[in-house]
Amino acid sequence: MSEAPETSQELSEVLEDLRRHLLWQEEDGGRFLQVDARLAAELRGAGLARLRAQTAKPAPSVAAQPAPAAQPPPAERPMPPRAPPPEPERPLAARAPEPPPARREAPAPRLIEAPAQVVRSAAGPLPGVVEGERPTLDEIRRELGDCRRCKLCDGRKNIVFGSGNPRAELVFVGEGPGADEDVQGVPFVGAAGQLLTKMIEAMGYRRDDVYICNVVKCRPPNNRNPEPDEVTACEPFLRAQLQAVRPKAIVALGKFAAQTLLRDTTPITKMRGTWREYEGIKLMPTFHPAYLLRQPAEKKKAWEDLQQVMKFFGKQPGQRG
Numbered sequence: 001m002s003e004a005p006e007t008s009q010e011l012s013e014v015l016e017d018l019r020r021h022l023l024w025q026e027e028d029g030g031r032f033l034q035v036d037a038r039l040a041a042e043l044r045g046a047g048l049a050r051l052r053a054q055t056a057k058p059a060p061s062v063a064a065q066p067a068p069a070a071q072p073p074p075a076e077r078p079m080p081p082r083a084p085p086p087e088p089e090r091p092l093a094a095r096a097p098e099p100p101p102a103r104r105e106a107p108a109p110r111l112i113e114a115p116a117q118v119v120r121s122a123a124g125p126l127p128g129v130v131e132g133e134r135p136t137l138d139e140i141r142r143e144l145g146d147c148r149r150c151k152l153c154d155g156r157k158n159i160v161f162g163s164g165n166p167r168a169e170l171v172f173v174g175e176g177p178g179a180d181e182d183v184q185g186v187p188f189v190g191a192a193g194q195l196l197t198k199m200i201e202a203m204g205y206r207r208d209d210v211y212i213c214n215v216v217k218c219r220p221p222n223n224r225n226p227e228p229d230e231v232t233a234c235e236p237f238l239r240a241q242l243q244a245v246r247p248k249a250i251v252a253l254g255k256f257a258a259q260t261l262l263r264d265t266t267p268i269t270k271m272r273g274t275w276r277e278y279e280g281i282k283l284m285p286t287f288h289p290a291y292l293l294r295q296p297a298e299k300k301k302a303w304e305d306l307q308q309v310m311k312f313f314g315k316q317p318g319q320r321g
């Protein structure tokens with residue numbers, strides 16, 4: 001059959017992916033457990049170059065303070081030189097030592113070769129990142145660095161980047177960190193976060209199944225609303241996060257998330273409950289959990305909104321998986 005060479009070639013690809021994936025997990029203590037090599041290659045690049053252009057405002061601290069996680073993931077170590085694709089009729093065992101086919105050479109080796117420059121370069125395209133390719137969440141976080149792109153940096157204790165499954169099918173986007181989040185550096189861990197966790201679990205997910213982030217990554221003083229210049233400075237990182245996770249649906253929690261992502265000033269009371277679209281991704285605007293704590297009578301509407309999301313994913317209340 002003429003399909004044999006393709007099958008063997010695909011098997012070689014799978015073996016190579018598996019080898020790199022295992023190395024990655026082994027050397028990073030499981031930190032990248034949920035990101036396999038194939039996905040890493042897929043995600044790498046596209047938004048990062050664009051993100052750098054969007055956040056081109058000089059950020060000396062990024063250059064001065066490279067990311068704490070200086071060790072590149074093992075999957076990003078240089079690969080050996082690659083040979084041409086295998087002979088079609090050679091037996092599988094004879095081809096086992098050969099490197100992967102040339103068509104898989106895309107961005108990984110280039111990124112792998114220069115992770116340090118990726119972090120330190122403060123202007124222009126990232127070394128080793130091809131224009132139009134996708135970044136990973138780790139790359140975006142490194143790019144954010146010890147961010148001082150807006151005045152919210154002055155009062156923060158921690159940058160609250162985001163948490164959860166980097167391959168989540170569902171992402172929740174809130175407004176900004178509160179006091180508890182600022183202290184812990186994790187989104188939605190205070191009272192509103194506990195309500196959000198209950199909402200997520202009621203939908204049939206565990207919190208770790210989804211990805212959670214905010215429009216702004218630093219706490220506004222006294223929990224005031226983020227100001228337009230702060231949203232403008234920070235939102236490219238949110239957009240890059242969504243590009244990296246590439247979920248099937250987004251729940252925008254409250255007016256700041258919905259209005260920022262949709263570029264729509266319609267009040268959340270009118271926007272909620274109706275599917276919208278963000279960059280080809282379904283987006284459901286609903287109330288922010290903090291608002292629901294103040295107005296518990298509105299929980300019913302929020303639950304109706306979330307039920308539409310569950311219907312989209314074919315989930316029943318409390319059904320896991």
Ligand code: SF4
Nearest residue numbers: 147150153217218234
């Ligand atoms: S809110 Fe965003 S843009 Fe402003 S300092 Fe924090 S991370 Fe940087």
